[in-house]
Amino acid sequence: MSETKHQLLTLLSRMLKSPPQKALSLFTSSAHQNLYHTHESVSIIIGHFLSLNMLSQAESFIVRLLSGKITSPSFTIISLLPYLTNTSNCYDAGRVYETIISAHVKAQLPVEGALLLVNEMIDRGFVPSAILFNSVLKCLVKECDFEKAWWIFERNKGRVGLDAYTFGILIKGCCENDNLKRGFEVLSEMDRMGFSPNVVVYTTLMDGCCKKGEFEKAKRLFFEMEEIGLVANQYTYTVLINGFFKKGLRKDGFELFERMKREGALPDLHTYNCVLNAYCNDGEMRKAFQLFDEMRQRGVTCNVVTYNILIEGLCKQRNVGEAKKLVSEMKSCGLSPSIITYNLLMDGYCRVGMMDKAFYLYNELKSSGLSPTVITYNVLITGCSRSENSYQVLDFVREMEERGISPSKVTYTILMDFFARCNDMEKALQVLSYMKRTDLVADVYTYSVLIRGWCDEGNMMEALKLFEIMGEMELEPNDVIYNTLIHGYCREGSSYKALKLLREMAGKGMMPNVASYNMTIQVLKGDGKQEDAQNLLAGMLKSGLKPSNTLSL
DNA sequence: GTAGGGTTAG
Secondary structure, three states, rough: OOOHHHHHHHHHHHHOOHHHHHHHHHHHHOOOOOOOHHHHHHHHHHHHHHHHOOOOHHHHHHHHHHHHOOOOOOOOOHHHHHHHHOOOOOOHHHHHHHHHHHHHHHHHOOHHHHHHHHHHHHHHHOOOOHHHHHHHHHHHHHHHHHHHHHHHHHOOOOOOOOOOHHHHHHHHHHHHHHHHHHHHHHHHHHHHHHHHHHHHHHHHHHHHHHOOOOHHHHHHHHHHHHHHOOOOOHHHHHHHHHHHHHOOOOHHHHHHHHHHHHHHOOOOOOHHHHHHHHHHHHEEEEHHHHHHHHHHHHOOOOOOOHHHHHHHHHOOOOOOHHHHHHHHHHHHHOOOOHHHHHHHHHHHHHHOOOOHHHHHHHHHHOOOOOOOOOOHHHHHHHHHHHHOHHHHHHHHHHHHOOOOOOHHHHHHHHHHHHHHHHHHHHHHHHHHHHHHHOOOOOOOOHHHHHHHHHHHHHHHHHOOOOHHHHHOOOOOOOOOHHHHHHHHHOOOOOOOHHHHHHHHHHHHOOOOOHHHHHHHHHHHHOOHHHHHHHHHHHHHHOOOOOOOOOOOO
């Protein structure tokens, strides 16, 4: 008999005679001696725990096994299972399954393994608890495999434990997968199956409605929820308030915030951050700071996000000095600036042309242990490309790639914009073809940059080609693109082409800018098309725009 | 301890 085999047998017999904790320590210390463990030795430990109803110990032991911290990683729990659940063992096989599956989920192993075990468990006539089933469902939804989660639910809903959480997880999944309709179906299904929806379920679905811009549906859910006697909590209000603000419904957002306070649902950190963000986006910094005081007076502790919101507001107003002071303030409150804080402040400095300060912060963030992100580089590259530091643009591209950060669609667009502004459309298009070789797809912003480039060069043929490609790709051109093309056509004196685009954009409900109107009217006049010019002027006045002073008819 | 809300770049 080999030396190690002898050691193992000795160990096994000692473990069998010892109480669980002692057995475990014997096992753990043996793991350092390069002993090759077998299913028997591992199952003795787990069996000890299970037979003494020490489920959490068994579970944490299995988690350690699964993460390869106890024995070789090739030791899979699934191969252990037959030893634990065979008929000669006294353990409750259902409980063994629950313990192992739960450990599997906690160890964040691929969910397929857990699913396999759930199915096996069901096939052997055991009923997974709601807690267990939910945790597996949640994993599937998290891994963006919602269809699979749905299928598992549909297939097993009569054979597993279910509760309100199950439906909450499914509704969240529906919303994240852009399937609001099915979210509502889950809510009815829940009712049909005899489970009462709770505030969380309603809140989740309301959040989904808001994110899809379906405010009427969200409001209806809110009323429905109150009708069945459920009381909205901080989450419910915050979801709605944030939803309103995100869609520009400022008045509704502020009204709901006041109502929330009246109803006694105390706004918390998230709520205040939402409302603060709304003020900052409106440039209402005075009101933002009043609210900042209010939240602190009410004992709500602000966090890094709160400061980031205020810092962004100040930076967007070009008040980087005050923003910098807030960073010092947050530090003195014991809050460490996050990478977002740095990105915001660097962006602020870039916007006011203080590139040296931005570079200084870039070095500071690196030495503070934070890692620059693709956004960090996008900020710096944009800053360089629009300042005297344009020679540094490619240095930062190189640096980000050296750090293993892949350029995003935004990075490529910034670079296209940079070359287009240098009147180097050849390079700009090279960037586009480079981007297409990755799996990134050009969007409206990308095309607007290139179209503006061609228009600035006076090459309307190429600009129009890109405009047509956008149509083929079913990308809806925005007002920036229309205005750019209109300017281009006016510059080359093509009054009717400009007029056609003006009408096209108005037909799509977009508002041409004043310059587009002014230029088109002037070019029409130059072409002797007085009637068209007059009509356009009338249309312009009707939509509330003021013609420029230089316009004489 | 199994479900819900807030911040950055073109």
